[in-house]
Amino acid sequence: MSRDASTVSPTQLRAYLAFTEVSNLLRHAVEKQLRDAGELSYVQFQLLATLGEAQDGRLRMTDLADQLVHSRSGLTYQAQTLERRGLVTRSPSPDDERSVVVALTAAGRDVLAAVFPGHIDALHRLLFSSLTDADIDDLARILQRAADHLRADPPRSAAPRSASSR
Template sequence: MTTPPSALTRTQLDAYLSFTEVAALLRPAVEQQLREAGELSYVQFQLLARLGDAPEGRLRMTDLADGVVYSRSGLTYQAQVLEQRGLVTRGPSPDDERSTVVSLTEAGRDILAAVFPGHIATVHGLLFAQISDDDAATLADVLGRISGHLRQHPPRSAGRGRRKATPPTG
C-alpha cells in the first residue's frame, strides 16, 4: 500500500485552485442563463438533458441520480417539480415495478430546445472561447480520467443504493 502524499506540489495546487475558481465562476452564469431561458435550476436542466439524450427519452430514477451525481431524495423532489410543470412524467418501470421511470414530455423537449442555444453560447463564451480545440480535447481527457476515478468512490448521496447498517440498540 502506498502512503498518500503529505502535500501538493506547486503545480498540483495551482491546477486545483484554477479548477475550483473556474467552476465557481462558470456555474452562476450557467444557472442564470437556465433560469432566464427556461425557469430551470441547474439540476433540473441536467435531468432534462440526460433524458433528452436517453433512448426513448426515459431513464430509471436511480440511473438519473447516478448520472447527475445527486441524492435520490433530492432528485425525486426535482422530478416532482418538473412533472408539475408538465416537462416529465413518472411511472413504474415496465421491467421492474419497484423502479420508477422518468420520461421526457413534448413540453420538456420544447424547453430544452428553448434553453440549449443560450446554454451553448454561455458555455462556449465563458469556457471554450479562450482555448483551442486541442486544449479542449486535453481538458476532456484529463477531467474524464478524474471523473472515472471519482465515480469509483462516489459521495454517499450519489452511490448505488448502499445502506448503512443500523447498530443494535440496548
C-alpha cells in the same frame, strides 16, 4: 513519479484553485442563463438533458441519480417540480414495481430546445473561446481521467446498483 499523499504541491494547489474558480464562475453564469431562458435550476436542466440523451427519453430514477451524482431524495423533489410543469412524467417501472421511471414530455423537449442555444453560447463565450482546439482536447482527456478515477469509488448517490437491489 511518486507523490506524497499528505501534501499538495504548489502546482497542484494552483490547478485545484483554478479548477474550482472556473467551475464556480461557469456554473453561476450557466445557472442564470437557465433561469432566464427556461425557469430551470441547474439540476433540473441536467435531469432534462440526461433524459433527452436517453434512448427513448426515459430512465429509472435511481439510474438518473447515479448519472447526475445527486441524492435520490433531492432528485425526486426536482422531478416532482418538473412533473408539475408538465416537463416530465413519472410512473412505476414495468420491470420492477419498486422503481420509478421518469420520462421527458414534448413540453420538456420544447424547454430544452429553448434553453440550449443560450446554454451553448454561454459555454463557448465563457469557457471555450479562450482555449485552442488542442487545449479543449487536453481538458476533455484530463477531466475524463479524473472523472473515471472518482467514479471508481463513487459517492453512494453515484454507485451502480447490484442486480438484486434494483
